[in-house]
Amino acid sequence: MKIQSEPFDAFSRLVFPDAIAEQSRKRFAALAKSRVLDPARGKPLDASVSSLVFISSGAVKLVAHASAEREQVIAFYFSDDLFILPEDGKHSFSLQALQRSEVLIFPYEEFAALAQKDCAILRYLLDRSALSLHRSREKTIALGRKTALERTASFLLSMAERIGRPRGGSVEIELPMSRRDIADSLGLTIETISRQLSILRGDKVIETHGRAGVLIRSCGALEQRSGSLRDAA
């Protein structure tokens, strides 16, 4: 139990109200499984039962396997993100690390049942779910109605917001995912991603440094290309 105490503490600080009883905290701790996910290892975490996952550190992708050879990245998650890993249904889901990541896994039903004694915890879960839902809906818009360039621009803006470091008027991003992951997330191919990035580079909207480094030189220019409503004037 010593090994997983550090990730659980981080989770505890974020999710639990200060006033939670020590005994109650221990019950949650007993539900938690702590895991270190590594990108090298194969399929690290699949879901026979619905789980609640907390990313203590690192970066992961939630992947749905539509069929052999066809996979869709449902979402990326980073440090301190909390989300529901659905059980396999019509499609199978798995969680894969993009870098070495520490995660905490709770069985969803048991967690919710336990949380039902403390409304503040349920409320936190509800708000996180609402955020997940909102992001998922944004993705729906992107996949349903946006062009390749718009999707790429939207993706970069989203990453800037979630893991970017502001540098004056610019934002620096270190992308933990490969071009393939981005493509599988946006419903495009790696070649198309690469081409869109080249276009943005050519337009001086971004710079790329090596495989992972991206510098957004103008968020405004990116937003104009992201297909959000601007020309509604």
Add this chain to the structure above:
Amino acid sequence: MKIQSEPFDAFSRLVFPDAIAEQSRKRFAALAKSRVLDPARGKPLDASVSSLVFISSGAVKLVAHASAEREQVIAFYFSDDLFILPEDGKHSFSLQALQRSEVLIFPYEEFAALAQKDCAILRYLLDRSALSLHRSREKTIALGRKTALERTASFLLSMAERIGRPRGGSVEIELPMSRRDIADSLGLTIETISRQLSILRGDKVIETHGRAGVLIRSCGALEQRSGSLRDAA
């Protein structure tokens, strides 16, 4: 308050535990705005603030406006569905009736704050959110990785499950939405939807009767065409 008592009662029966105090029920009732949405009228309900919506009767679509002339149907909702109508952000959202519909609208923040006194209500909300999220993720898979025929088949199966009437081995559906709505939901055009339906009709998988009537003659055959994992053998 007399007018809206019937829709609220339906909501109350579904969401509240039997034991809820009458006084507490009244507080929720005071938050609720009851509306009748009509397809004829223009933009019936937009969202300056995040709302919780309950469909008492009828059928509605949640629409996101990516930009002028480009809209994406995020989801369809039917009787007894409860969901979050997000406030306008990068995209603007609106709720539009497909038929005459009675809906109940709560401001999300106030509702959640009030519900925080009763964990059972929060739990119900959380589970409904999880369902919305699951459906949204299914849509992500459809839009990201499925062909036009697979999307159409998935759509019909989803409708069969939600508003279909079993007729022996078949399922009868009365579609409340137009081809345009379906197209805007699946990220396709009306012509493509029409063509896919013709293909399914030609393959004897479905029959169509008039504009709205669909008879699924073989759910199995539809599932095979829906691009879920089956050929993983």
Add this chain to the structure above:
DNA sequence: CTCTCGCTTTGATCCAGATCAAGGCGAAGA
């Protein structure tokens, strides 16, 4: 420092679904 393997970029061609263009046909009113 150099090699090398796997990721990424760029180029050429192809195709599923969009777009453009006519007709059908069904529901509501006369």
Add this chain to the structure above:
DNA sequence: TCTTCGCCTTGATCTGGATCAAAGCGAGAG
């Protein structure tokens, strides 16, 4: 019953992004 208007279907053509193909290039190993 007939008309009419607005969906829906079907056909012809076009195109954005996929697929196929071939170099670049960068991080880790030796």
